[in-house]
Amino acid sequence: MSEAWSSAERESAVTDFDEYGAYESLAHSLETDDHRWAFGTGFDDPLAGIDTAVPDGVDAAALAACCLGLGDDALIYSHRLQQWVTRAPELEEETALANIALDLLGQARLLLTRAAQAEGAGRDEDQLAFFRDEREFRNVRLVERADADFAELTARLLIFSAWRLAVFQSLTRTSKDPVLAAIAAKAVKELTYHRDYAAGWVIRLGDGTDFSRAKTQAALETIWPLVGELDLGEEVTGVIDAVIARATLTRPAAAPLGLVAGKSGRDGTHTEAMGYILAELQSVARAHPGARW
Amino acid sequence: MTHKADWPLFEVFLRGKRGLNHVHVGSLHAADPEMALRHARDLYCRRNEAVSIWVVPATAITASSPDEKDPFFAPAGDKVYRHPTFYPIPDDVPHM
Numbered sequence: 092m093s094e095a096w097s098s099a100e101r102e103s104a105v106t107d108f109d110e111y112g113a114y115e116s117l118a119h120s121l122e123t124d125d126h127r128w129a130f131g132t133g134f135d136d137p138l139a140g141i142d143t144a145v146p147d148g149v150d151a152a153a154l155a156a157c158c159l160g161l162g163d164d165a166l167i168y169s170h171r172l173q174q175w176v177t178r179a180p181e182l183e184e185e186t187a188l189a190n191i192a193l194d195l196l197g198q199a200r201l202l203l204t205r206a207a208q209a210e211g212a213g214r215d216e217d218q219l220a221f222f223r224d225e226r227e228f229r230n231v232r233l234v235e236r237a238d239a240d241f242a243e244l245t246a247r248l249l250i251f252s253a254w255r256l257a258v259f260q261s262l263t264r265t266s267k268d269p270v271l272a273a274i275a276a277k278a279v280k281e282l283t284y285h286r287d288y289a290a291g292w293v294i295r296l297g298d299g300t301d302f303s304r305a306k307t308q309a310a311l312e313t314i315w316p317l318v319g320e321l322d323l324g325e326e327v328t329g330v331i332d333a334v335i336a337r338a339t340l341t342r343p344a345a346a347p348l349g350l351v352a353g354k355s356g357r358d359g360t361h362t363e364a365m366g367y368i369l370a371e372l373q374s375v376a377r378a379h380p381g382a383r384w
Numbered sequence: 385m386t387h388k389a390d391w392p393l394f395e396v397f398l399r400g401k402r403g404l405n406h407v408h409v410g411s412l413h414a415a416d417p418e419m420a421l422r423h424a425r426d427l428y429c430r431r432n433e434a435v436s437i438w439v440v441p442a443t444a445i446t447a448s449s450p451d452e453k454d455p456f457f458a459p460a461g462d463k464v465y466r467h468p469t470f471y472p473i474p475d476d477v478p479h480m
Binding site: 181182183186187190284287288291295 | 391412413414415418419422423425426427430
């Protein structure tokens, strides 16, 4: 669209205020300095323009494993959030959740692409997302669960985004791979908003009515066993405790969900929910391999 | 979500990257102003439109009514002399 507009047309769209509406004029006035108005169309390689060679001194296998785990977390959780679309309590919340799911899907694409490059086996992001079986996925088990209600959604999003934000903040400083550091820097801004959104809702619900408080406490109790798999550290624990305290809730004491033969989500052992997610996520791609639209 | 009280309406104003003033772009529902600001971010700033957001409770706006259109606006319609177009501008006056 931006290429097709002559400057006269653009001018008239901006000045014909009433005819096009205020929002349209805002949008068009940006076209001159940002040609990515329709960002996303015809965009194949998320890392285009970045030198993607794995630098010397970086352990390619470790880099691939790191990107795969973080990418799978984002892919599976994004899918769970997408399942809220058309089911959220308000249209505005639905858009907010879809935005968060899209942010995570973008992170998943970049991370799986990087994992595939570091792996060097000729696979790409789509092959990693759609053509791996359950035991090859490396996501933590926290992201697999289907939310029973909105309280569970917000409590889980709080813990996931607080943890993931800290992981990426650390990667921006410590990653020896410039691509992973760049992905992390992009994700930090997104995750800061996700955490803020979730914390706002946990506080609003926890410090709300007796009913919403009970639901939110129950949500924390339900998901807490899955939190044990995350390496939260002092900082993240402090953030989560502060939100729980402001929400007048109590941190659950539930023991972490046990390992299966010593293996957790990062080792490829998942909960029973995982098979259903993958069936939904992968069935179209597997029925029509290589299809384009 | 069996009980859903109606959230109040907020009007949203955005300032674009190159805009000098905030422009009304639409409205949304939210429980409080903080939530309205976040909803505005999610609903109206998805495509890189804004550098600043205002949200205003719709009830805080006093609007003219279409019924009052004639007494409000018609009297200005024939007073063309209010435009400063009848004055020749001397050549040596800059920046006009």
